[in-house]
Amino acid sequence: MDAAVSRRKPRRADVLGDIGRLFDWAAFERLLAVIPVAAKGEPSFPALMMFKALLLQRWYGLSDPAMEAALFDRLSFQSFAGLSLDDETPDHSTIWRFRERLTKMGLIEELFAELQRQLDTLGLLIKQGTLIDASMVTSAARRPRKEDGTTSSVDPDAGFGADNERRRFTFG
Numbered sequence: 001m002d003a004a005v006s007r008r009k010p011r012r013a014d015v016l017g018d019i020g021r022l023f024d025w026a027a028f029e030r031l032l033a034v035i036p037v038a039a040k041g042e043p044s045f046p047a048l049m050m051f052k053a054l055l056l057q058r059w060y061g062l063s064d065p066a067m068e069a070a071l072f073d074r075l076s077f078q079s080f081a082g083l084s085l086d087d088e089t090p091d092h093s094t095i096w097r098f099r100e101r102l103t104k105m106g107l108i109e110e111l112f113a114e115l116q117r118q119l120d121t122l123g124l125l126i127k128q129g130t131l132i133d134a135s136m137v138t139s140a141a142r143r144p145r146k147e148d149g150t151t152s153s154v155d156p157d158a159g160f161g162a163d164n165e166r167r168r169f170t171f172g
Helices: 002-007 015-022 025-032 047-060 064-073 075-081 092-105 107-122
Strands: 160-162 169-171
Touching: 015 075, 025 047, 025 107, 047 064, 047 075, 047 092, 064 075, 064 092, 092 107
Parallel strands: none
Antiparallel strands: 160 169
16 A cells, blocks of 8 residues: 555645655664663554654644544655554554653753754754634724825734635725
8 A cells, every 4th residue: 555655646745755854863763772672562663753753743733642643644644754554653642651751861852952953954943833713803993095005003913805705805
């Protein structure tokens, strides 16, 4: 099935693939090498894969259960983390335990410092944000005259936009 997915023509840019190719993951593997591998019980997930899952979780603002679901059904997340379609994906408690282990060992700071060092070297900046539902509210300020431009001196945050119902322009 992985072969069939790899033959699909992309409909949009592979942003996570591009990001994944930018980093020197060997530097992270060296830092993660101090994590002991379970001697008995179920095989543990590779530390680098789990760290990549934590990065996705942070970048996309996902809870542990949401990250579990995303790793299970999002091809771009699976590919970034280095999982194939046949691989088992970690559950939310495994993600939580891994993050806790990194924190207790003091590795989380080192890993994010390395991430920041590589970003700085590449001249890149990662911004986090929140999506909100916005509605157009008409401004109490009078709309500016055409010769005054599009900014109101009374309400500089107001601007022109179309409302969804009638597609008329509103100042708000």
